Amino acid sequence: MSRRAILGGIAAAGAATAASPFTGLFSAHAATAGNYVIRFDKARQQTIKGLGFEIQSDSIGSGNNGLPDEVNGVPYDLTDSERTRFYNEMLKGGRSDRGFRYCRLAMGLYYRGLDPTRKLMRGRYPGQTAQLADMCDRAGVEGLSVEYWSPAPGWKSNDSYIGGKLKAFDPAFLGQFGDALVADLDYLTAGGLRISQWGLQNEPRFSTPYSSCVYSPSEYLATFKAAASRIRAKYPDVMITADSQDGWHGDIGKAIKADATALSYVDAWTFHHIGYNSDHHITPDQWTAGAAGKPVFNNEFEYLDNKTSDWRTINTAQSIMNWMVFQDSPTWYWLHALKPTTNAESPGYSLGFWRPPSDKDFSHFPDVKPGHWTWNAKNWNSVAGFVKYMPWDSVRYMVDEAARLQDQRIMAWKTPAGKPVFAVTNRSATESFTYTVDTQTAAAFEGHRYGPSTNDQRLANKTGPTLTVTVPPLSIEFWVRTP
Secondary structure (H helix, E strand, O other): OOHHHHHHHHHOOOOOOOOOOOHHHOOOOOOOEEEEEEEEEEEEEEEEOOOEEEOOOOOOOHHHOOOOOOOOOOOOOOOHHHHHHHHHHHHOOOOOOOOOOEEEEEEOOOEOEEOOOOOOEEOOOOOHHHHHHHHHHHHOOOEEEEEEOOOOHHHEOOOOOEOOOEOOOOHHHHHHHHHHHHHHHHHHHHOOOOEEEEEOOOOOOOOOOOEOOOOOHHHHHHHHHHHHHHHHHHOOOOEEEEEEEEOOOOHHHHHHHOOHHHHHHOOEEEEOOOOOOHHHHOOOOOOOOOOOOOOEEEOOOOOOOOOOOHHHHHHHHHHHHHHHHHHOOOOOEEEEEEEEOOOOOHHHHEEEEEOOOOOOOOOOOOOOOOOOEEEOHHHHHHHHHHHHHOOOOEEEEEEEEOOOOOOOOEEEEEOOOOOEEEEEEEOOOOOOEEEEEEOOOOOEEEEEEEEOOEEEEEEEEEEOOEEEEEEOOOEEEEEEEOO
């Protein structure tokens, strides 16, 4: 069964009436007001590292069908001025310093060039590595999350990026394979890139019409131990993640947990709850209970049915909040910064669209010139406020809630400079919601509103300690202490 078929049902939850498996745990009736106390005297001891994104630096077929020979990608296709705008307005989120912290690099998919042995990865076109390094430097990105969609074909049973599995799993073969993965990181770092995270395989249960490699639990375990031990030895500060689909919860994660050596290499568990209703993550510690004390986070989020909606704008914001509030996640990843105007999946997958120079069909995106990009507002506006108002290493604080509501969520933090901030949402499509928030802070807060067609609308200041904030339907607000 395909990845799309398995996940599509949950991903398609896009109407305001979407059912939740946890409805019985919360208020049974729609609320229009609530009381909250932000415990700025009681830190959760959770540091939020910052958000991540994925970069499409090479081509993929429309609908995720195949690997075209044509070269198109970002930043490759963008004009010089559009690259600068992309870095400053999206990747920095309009901040003067830095916005997104991590850039997920899909090895074997969007970085799929090869050396003559077909066992080591290189840029597929001249300048690809240098362009990615320049992007990270100019956008203030800390480093890459390097993860394989497929190993290099020379290691695979079918000598292809698409489908297949490793040729062998004996110790000698896996030792050589692990050395090659270290060599890939050596090549990237020699090219000026920094590595923050590393993963063996994206979605190891699935074979897809684009780059993939299938592992059984025992095959993944043996390969992970061989590769992760070498990554840890050469790059001790890189966060090693597993399994980039089911985390500790699936059969692969269970195999790792049963092996003390393998478990010692895992720094965090990564999940793909793609397009899920945010209610799925509102039960405290649901996804940390079996994590063996290691952090958990969602390192891919998009909507697989190629659509977005007003409801989804708020749902995405609440996904960020609920992973962090209830699962103590240190980060959260949207899938792609930009997707091409040519691809059917782009609306559900992107924060923005770019037009490759080869796209001459101006019946769609008529205002986007070749080499230029524009916003996918309903997706971008869901994450933009977190990029702008939740700087790296913010510390989350507890919020006392009289009732835990599904369509109205709250989250509070202090920036590294000590400035209190809180975010509130209203996922209702019809009713406003009034938050009465005791900030325990006798200071002024400035408001910033986001929604499906609203980006950083400035709101009048309110003075604490108690703020009364009425949030319109389908809105997200950030309240930041001034000055």
